[in-house]
Amino acid sequence: MKEFSIIPKIVQMDSAEEFCRTYQIGKGDLFFVSGHMYEGFFKENTEGACVVNYRNYASGEPTDLMVEGIYKDIQDIEYDRVIAVGGGTILDVAKLFALKYVSPVTELYEQKIETIRDKKLILVPTTCGTGSEVTNISILELTALHTKMGLAKPELYADEAVLIPELLEGLPFHAFATSSIDALIHSIESYTSPKANSFTKIFSIKAMDIILRAYKEIAYEKRELKKDLLGDLLLASTYAGIAFGNAGCAAVHAMSYPLGATYHVPHGEANYAMFTGVYETYQRLEPEGRIKELNGHLAEILECDARDVYTELEKLLNNILTKRRLRDYGVTEDDLNSFTETVMTKQGRLMANNYTELDEQTVKQIYKKLW
Incomplete structure (x- = not known):
């Protein structure tokens, strides 16, 4: 038996301005975004949100250390919606924070911790590659194991994937x-x-x-x-x-x-x-x-x-x-x-x-x- 499904609702928008107007980012939101993207498109539209600039935690590919660093800083903050704007690194990391239990993240990937989803998840890609916005997979480098691993669970699907070509215009x-x-x-x-x-x-x-x-x-x-x-x-x-x-x-x-x-x-x-x-x-x-x-x-x-x-x-x-x-x-x-x-x-x-x-x-x- 072969199966096929598209789980996230896919939304196309013309601009970041339209996105901000529609989604009203604010109190109760955990908002992942790079500093550059935040300054260029979102700074005036995120009042009350917990904004996480993932580049403050690491550069390059996502790692367990990055996730644990973010978790340490936001673990006492209450939020019910996760919004992430970025490339595969930021989208894969953000998926984890829509779960009830995130840390220890290595145990999550070794499936010693149950994956329970208890927050809404909205993903906005800013590269034209990973497709992470529509998959149920999060890839991390697990430094203790010296390899990358993927966690593939239905709970990692976004509720909505939002496509905004304008956000790719400054892509190196x-x-x-x-x-x-x-x-x-x-x-x-x-x-x-x-x-x-x-x-x-x-x-x-x-x-x-x-x-x-x-x-x-x-x-x-x-x-x-x-x-x-x-x-x-x-x-x-x-x-x-x-x-x-x-x-x-x-x-x-x-x-x-x-x-x-x-x-x-x-x-x-x-x-x-x-x-x-x-x-x-x-x-x-x-x-x-x-x-x-x-x-x-x-x-x-x-x-x-x-x-x-x-x-x-x-x-x-x-x-x-x-x-x-x-x-x-x-x-x-x-x-x-x-x-x-x-x-x-x-x-x-x-x-x-x-x-x-x-x-x-x-x-x-x-x-x-x-x-």
């Missing part, structure tokens, strides 16, 4: 690149997942179409992100979030987590480092399955032969974000063993969604090839 190109490549990989991994179905595939295809056609335009314009692409790219990220929220991501994400956690590589960039290595392996092991459909569709967009699709795709992606070998991040040969062990022992949730089975030896071979 590198942040655009890493987040949108993440969305592209969401769309591709969900397409080849054994949990994919007719509904998820529609969202996967639409997301990859929008992103790759935008990439072609950006490559032609020499890495300029034009405002008229932002609305479509924001939608593509949400489409991909719907697809992988139902069908799941797989080995690309599983293998990227140790790299991201150990060497603090941005999530989308870590995924890109693994992407073609994993899919070329899939192609070698099981060329006649759904990957054949995928390759045919990608070849049509890229205007190339299906046999050359991953070579041509990497050429296009390198116009957006230069791919680096694992050793360029500082990864050692000894790391490849520990990375492989982590994937095989701690990322079963993701590895269950692989297009075809990847055993320990194969995972190690992929790492070695990318090293």
Whole structure:
């Protein structure tokens, strides 16, 4: 039996001003936002709210230390609505604060603490990548365990996901690149997942179409992100979030987590480092399955032969974000063993969604090839 659902109500708005007017942020609200975004759009419209600038707690990817730091500072504050405006880091962290019990967060992720939702949750993305606004997944680096883990629970779905293209207008190109490549990989991994179905595939295809056609335009314009692409790219990220929220991501994400956690590589960039290595392996092991459909569709967009699709795709992606070998991040040969062990022992949730089975030896071979 295959299932499909879109849980959050999805709202599209033209401006932050419209959002503030509609949602009336104030007393009883825990409001997550970066200082830059707060000053630019929300400063005059949050009186009475508990405003959390997550950048005061850490920079980069979300960690257990960030969550515990925020929890320590707000644990005595009463609130009944969580609103988060930001990228995947801030949205994933905010989801946890809609739960009754947040700390110790490591025990939450190890499922030693029951996930009970007792607050309303509204998520507003400001990148075009994670799709976190429509998923029930929160990803954290658990520093004590030296890896990233995902908590996937129905209680982590937002009540509403609000899409405002205006909030992407100041997005730095590198942040655009890493987040949108993440969305592209969401769309591709969900397409080849054994949990994919007719509904998820529609969202996967639409997301990859929008992103790759935008990439072609950006490559032609020499890495300029034009405002008229932002609305479509924001939608593509949400489409991909719907697809992988139902069908799941797989080995690309599983293998990227140790790299991201150990060497603090941005999530989308870590995924890109693994992407073609994993899919070329899939192609070698099981060329006649759904990957054949995928390759045919990608070849049509890229205007190339299906046999050359991953070579041509990497050429296009390198116009957006230069791919680096694992050793360029500082990864050692000894790391490849520990990375492989982590994937095989701690990322079963993701590895269950692989297009075809990847055993320990194969995972190690992929790492070695990318090293």
